[in-house]
Amino acid sequence: MKTVLRIFESGLWLIGLFVLTWPAFGLTMGHFSAEDGGLFWSSLVGTIINVVIFYGNALYLMPRQLAKRKRKQYVLSLVIAFVLLTLLEITFDYLLLQTLGRPVAWYNGELIGMVLVFNFFFLFLSLGYGFFLIWLRDTQYQKELEREKLASELNFLRSQINPHFLFNTLNNLFAMSRKNGDYTTAEQLARLAGIMRYMLYETNADRVSLRKEMEYLQNYIELQQLRFQESDPITINCTWPEDDESLRIAPFLLIPFVENAFQYGISLTRPSAIALSCKVENGHLLFTLQNTIHKVNSKEVGGIGLQNATQRLKLIYPEKHQLEISTEENWYRVQLKVDCKN
Structure with missing residues (x-):
């Protein structure tokens, strides 16, 4: 140049x-x-x-x-x-x-x-x-x-945790659950182990498989749902893209938006909803997340996590992403388009 x-x-x-x-x-x-x-x-x-x-x-x-x-x-x-x-x-x-x-x-x-x-x-x-x-x-x-x-x-953040200790503990709990016939707990422990493995061992590169990132989000959402009872007025709908090993994305790019939705969009006493959609079109990831807001001041929704995510997008995907965040009445909406071709 x-x-x-x-x-x-x-x-x-x-x-x-x-x-x-x-x-x-x-x-x-x-x-x-x-x-x-x-x-x-x-x-x-x-x-x-x-x-x-x-x-x-x-x-x-x-x-x-x-x-x-x-x-x-x-x-x-x-x-x-x-x-x-x-x-x-x-x-x-x-x-x-x-x-x-x-x-x-x-x-x-x-x-x-x-x-x-x-x-x-x-x-x-x-x-x-x-x-x-x-x-x-x-x-x-x-x-x-x-x-x-x-x-x-x-x-x-990665160095704060001793991975060997965590995995040994999870494996012991997993074995104990299966031995006692508690397969539901064993399944959730396996999801937690998958999250830890992804965070500590599979995200050292600048880009990771889009499929791996989607699995990470799914496991996170499944574990979050353990907090809720079937009688709670909570609706969570997720749509995931078809497996595509060719597309890669920066790790932990979407999780701040999902964490934000669970933090500010869920109430155990009032009707709550989270709708997540991930699609792939022409090498672009189309990520849409909409959730209810249960705060007095809707402008307070978000925080350091969302600021960090926005900054990472600007640094990692300059001129290759479109991010729109809007608030309407009691709804918070995130629309993100990322070019994953390179």
Whole structure:
């Protein structure tokens, strides 16, 4: 990308030089004319010096000094470089006019003024360009820091639990349940073991199988439903996509929305409902979640989990996702579309 940009910019410099100095246009600038070639040589050297001022300031001085808060050093370096380059260009133009038989005084105001106008113009352009590059670099750096922060938080959560102890305990409980004929409890323990296995061992990569992520959500919802009695006024409907091993997704991307639905959408005393739908269309995951809200202030629904999920989407799927969250009366709705092709 940088190479293409530099080629494009070089092309603009060359086009400008060509238009300015082509004899057919018959242009004149100050003491120089395109017809005798004087304008070409003056513009060529002037363009080279303008390029040095523009890129030297934007790509070298500003990133190495100004961006590192070495302001005094930057100003001194910029002034010295600007003065030396300007004197060099004025000297060349003076000698060129001598060669062309049109000598002028060294302190000729028109000659000096023309050089200063162009050099100051490109200096100001380079300041804008340099500040843009610094802003772009800082933005990318902040995104990388946020990405590393999220990854470190995820690793910290994993490291808080001793997986061997948990699995040994779950296996013992599973065996005891089957031995006592309590197959329902054994089944739920198997679901919990599946969740733990997925969280600790199968999510170390940047992307996981969409099928694995769906199984994780199903196990989570099944375990959540253990809290409810058949007489509770709670309705939970889920639609899952067909198995597709080719699609992959960032792990734990959807669970914050599901956790939020159970936290704010379920009441054991009032009618409650959660409707979840996952579909796959043309390599895109279409995730829709709707739940009732049982809070006085519906704006309070959500929290750090949803903020984290939203931030991860921006970092992992920039320009490749669409997220819409809306609240209507006592209903909370999440619609998410993610490009899972890459």
